[in-house]
Amino acid sequence: MKMNRRESIAVIAAASAVVAASPLDGLVGYASPASAPRVKVGTKIELDRTGRLSFAYPTAAQPAEAVQLADGRIVAYSRICTHMGCPVDYRPKEQSFVCPCHQSRFSARAKGRVLDGPAPRRLPEIALEVDARGDIYAVGISAPPFGAAETVRAVEAIYREVAP
Amino acid sequence: MKRSALFPALIAAAGKDDTREYATSCRFCNVGCGYRVLVGRHLKPQSPDLPVVTLPDGKFVELVPDAACPVNQGDYSVRGAFLSESLYTGGGPTSDRLLHPMVRVKDRLVRASWDDALDLVGTRLKGYLERYGPESLGLYHADWFGGENAYAYMKLxxxxxxxxxDISGRLCAASGAAGLMRSLGNGTHPWALEDIEHAETIVLAGANASASLSAAYDRVFARAQSGGAKLIVVDVRRTLPARNAGRYGMFLEIRPGTDVALYNAIGNVLIAEGLVDRAFVDAHTADFDTYRAFVAQRYTPERAAQITGLTAEQIRQAARTIGRSKATLFLSGKGLEHQAHGVDMICSFINLALVTGNMGKPGGSYSPLGGHQGSIVNPPLFAGQLGDVTIPNRTIFQMYDQIERGTQKALLLASVQQIVNFPDADRFRSILSGKLEFLVVTDIYPNDVTALADVVFPAASWGETPFTSTNTERRVRFYEAFAPVPGEARPDWVVPAELGKRMGYAKEFGWKDAEQIFDEMKTGQPFAGLTYARMRASKSTNYQMPVPTAHSEGTVRLYTDGRFPTPDGRAKIWALEYLPQPEPPSRDYPFTLVTGRANDNWQSGYIFSRTPQLVARLPRNYVRINPGDAHRLGVQDGKTVRVRTRRGSIDIVAHVTDNVPPGVIFTLWGYPDSLTNVLTINVRDPISQTPCYKACAASVERV
Incomplete structure (x- = not known):
């Protein structure tokens, strides 16, 4: 899961190349594992017991959820719907997240892909690490969670921290 | 790594902001969500969730759902989400835009100047007129490309x-308009979207509104979910609204094409159980007594149950829910319109609104939901302006017959893909390619008719030229121009105007811009009180018609006084028999093939197929088949099958799902390159001439 420095530079360089075409695309992949905050989600024991763990990522104001899929994989997603920002609920039976406001459905199995509804893009997936003790950490996110100004500010803050 | 390298646009925006804001509406469905358009070289993005694209002039453009617009209140569909990606950028998926006029030389279309191409068409049309008279010419255009363009063609x-x-509404909304006309005296939609928030019961018939009218359905869902209204869904398929209705009301899973029997039986129960609004019926409707006797005798819930596949108890329960509500909103979709007897279905459904007094009051109304915007601003509205061309005199289908017989020589098509949209499509392709002498096409992309055309004109489109249309609640939508016009493209109205000039009507077609057309065409019309300046100032909110004067703020809903535009001022209640499907399933064709829409794709996918993020969500057409049927035929989910009807066959991926009941298969009506309409039957409603896209007999086999 860990990216070495060279790979992370490649990711950032690719992101900045896209910025020239569109100011938004540059945000995608902003919290690559090398630059993103590392947040403790919980333990493997807790997850085995409940099947899901709530946490916040990348900031304390942005709810997220880690779940264990039927095939045993542990995955985590932002809980903020990409349509209008309502908090999505996890449905273990269908292994998808469903938005209570406008019924967008996102696959927990397939990288947050939109299965139905008005959401324009995937639910941002959160990269996890499980250490030897069974502690689970969130270490990156595939795209900024919904929320215009807040997101931009959060992104800028992250880059302020990592910029040399 | 410097921050300024990562966020040049954001950093620049802090010092200098050249962003200009415009108002527009979504270019797709009849809901017409309002959008703010932000254009600038130093654009500061408002929403990281929606795309920003670069226009050919180097400016960024972003479309943000307008929270101040009463239609969508900031909501949007996935089709609307990618509106900016549908703009011409000079490269990428929209790079095949038509940029220059072209004329056919032997087997090839070659670039020509506007003047040469127009002179050629003018000369040919004049020749046909002199030799064969006006019978030899035909016009067929879109109804979604704005009133200004439509008016120019009507005037020609x-x-x-x-x-x-004829107009493309023939294939789409004509049954709804004709049904409204027969029942209420006018084809205009009478309701307001805010009726959703006033209704105690919402009946959604033959409409997968979450897929095709998403932002309106979001309001319906919110109302049902909050307990404000019961949701009754009538559908053949177990759509998302159907599943919602199972939770927040009731789902009536009906056999294809049997709606008239259901609505008659609901009418029967309403009358038998005293749930009729007698005061409204007596004061404002005609022919109630005939209807009462008819449904009492012919449409008991028991008989309707046999026809529809529902139980008599379900029908009684639905009637009681409707009859006991203070306000019931009746909404219908293409499931009622794209039928061999679509107008009958609409009228039998409107009957329920009339006998319960649900017309013209908050929460109590009827409307067809419809496809594109604009289908109600076209010919019927120009009645006063242009006299006898108001209702299309001969339909596009009659034109095809004339072309086949050789009496019609020329056809002008404007912004209508033709073959892909027609039932029994192969037949129409052969008529167009084999029998027609002269075909002129105005459009924005190469398509199945530009390939056959003798002359092609490139049109300017949404965002590139201003025009007006109207949504389902008669709210005028004003589309401002904010993007450069690609190449030599010009607005659609330029073609009829220039041809008119060349044929001796220089004064009549002397318009300099769309605004002059608007000012001419509004005289005596329900939008007479509007000007471009007034619409611009109102942003994406605009006004609900009628807006008769410059001081009028518009009209929320029609018929609030119970007076209808019929000769006696009363709405008519129709006694209509249920008529069976034109092509019932048989031994060789044991399935009923139903066609419809998907959330991600709009109609025939003209714009969709150039929006990569949408194509990625729906990369191919599919045929849905019930697990029981699939098991019997050995059909596997995700494997290709051949769907065959008496007209033709297509190979298509099977999607095994209980979303469709046994005996029914479903495929997308206009998915690009899949030509579903090779399968559909060319049987049309006798009144509206709208094709029966919704039901024909089909077989499924493994390949």
């Missing part, structure tokens, strides 16, 4: 005496 038809004149 009027001036040249052309009776072969």
């Amino acid at each position: 038809a009027k001036m040249l005496g052309i009776k072969n004149y």
Whole structure:
């Protein structure tokens, strides 16, 4: 899961190349594992017991959820719907997240892909690490969670921290 | 790594902001969500969730759902989400835009100047007129490309005496308009979207509104979910609204095409159980007594149960829910319109609104939901302006017959893909390619008719030229121009105007811009009180018609006084028999093939197929088949099958799902390159001439 420095530079360089075409695309992949905050989600024991763990990522104001899929994989997603920002609920039976406001459905199995509804893009997936003790950490996110100004500010803050 | 390298646009925006804001609406469905358009070289993005694209002039453009617009209140569909990606950027998926006029030289279309191409068309049309008269010419155009463009074509038809004149609403909303006309005296939608928030019961019939009218359905869902209204869904398929209705009301899973029997039986129960609004019926409707006797005798819930596949108890329960509500909103979709007897279905459904007094009151109304915007601003509205060309005199289907017989020589098509949209499509392709002498096409992309055309004109589109249309609640939508016009493209109205000039009507077609057309066409119309300046100032909110004067703020809903535009001022209640499907399933064709829409794709996918993020969500057409049927035929989910009807066959991926009941298969109506309409039957409603896209007999086999 860990990216070495060279790979992370490649990711950032690719992101900045896209910025020239569109100011938004540059945000995608902003919290690559090398630059993103590392947040403790919980333990493997807790997850085995409940099947899901709530946490916040990348900031304390942005709810997220880690779940264990039927095939045993542990995955985590932002809980903020990409349509209008309502908090999505996890449905273990269908292994998808469903938005209570406008019924967008996102696959927990397939990288947050939109299965139905008005959401324009995937639910941002959160990269996890499980250490030897069974502690689970969130270490990156595939795209900024919904929320215009807040997101931009959060992104800028992250880059302020990592910029040399 | 410097921050300024990562966020040049954001950093620049802090110092200098050249962003200009415009108002527009979504270019797709009849809901017409309002959007703010932000254009600038130093654009600061408002929403990281929606795309920003670069225009050919180097400016960024972003479309943000307008929270101040009463239609969508900041909501949007996935089709609307990618509106900016549908703009011409000079490269990428929209790079095949038509940029120059072209004329056919032997087997090839070659670039020509506007003047040469127009001169050629003018000369040919004049020749046909002199030799064969106006019968030899035909016009057929879109109804979604704005009133200004439609008016220019209508005026050309009027001036040249052309009776072969039709609009694309023929394939779409004509049954709804004709049903409204027969029941209420006018084809205009009478309701307001805010009726959703006033209704105690919402009946959604033959409409997968979450897929095709998403932002309106979001309001319906919110109302049902909050307990404000019961949701009754009538559908063949177990759509998302159907599943919602199972939770927040009731789902009536009906056999294809049997709606008239259901609504008659609901009428029967309403009358038998005293749930009729007698005061409204007596004061404002006609022919109630005939209807009462008819449904009492012919449509008991028991008989309707046999026809529809529902139980008599379900029908009684639905009637009681409707009858006991203070306000019931009746909404219908293409499931009622794209039928062999679509107008009957609409009228039998409107009957329920009339007998319960649900017309013209908050929460109590009827409307067809419809496809594109604009289908209600076109010919019927120009009645006063252009006299006898108001209702198309001969339909596009009659034109095809004339072309086949050789009496019609020329056809002008404007912004209508043709073959892909027609039932029994292969037949129409052969008529167009084999029998027609002269075909002129105005459009924005190469398509199945530009390939056959003798002359092609490139049109300017949404965002590139201003125009107006209207949504389902008669709210005028004003589309401002904010993007450069690609190449030599010009607005659609330029073609009829320039042809008119060349045929001796220089004064009549002397418009300099769309605004001059608007100012001419509004005289005596329900939008007479509007100007471009007034619409611009109102942003994406605009006004609900009628807006008769410059001081009028518009009209929320029609018929609030119970007076209808019929000769006696009363709405008519129709006694209508249920008529069976034109092509019932048989031994060789044991399935009923139903066609419809998907959330991600709009109609025939003209824009969709150039929006990569949408194509990625729906990369191919599919045929849905019930697990029981699939098991019997050995059909596997995700494997290709051949769907065959008496007209033709297509190979398509099977999607095994209980979303469709046994005996029914479903495929997308206009998915690009899949040509579903090779399968559909060319049987049309006798009144509206709208094709029966919704039901024909089909077989499924493994390949």
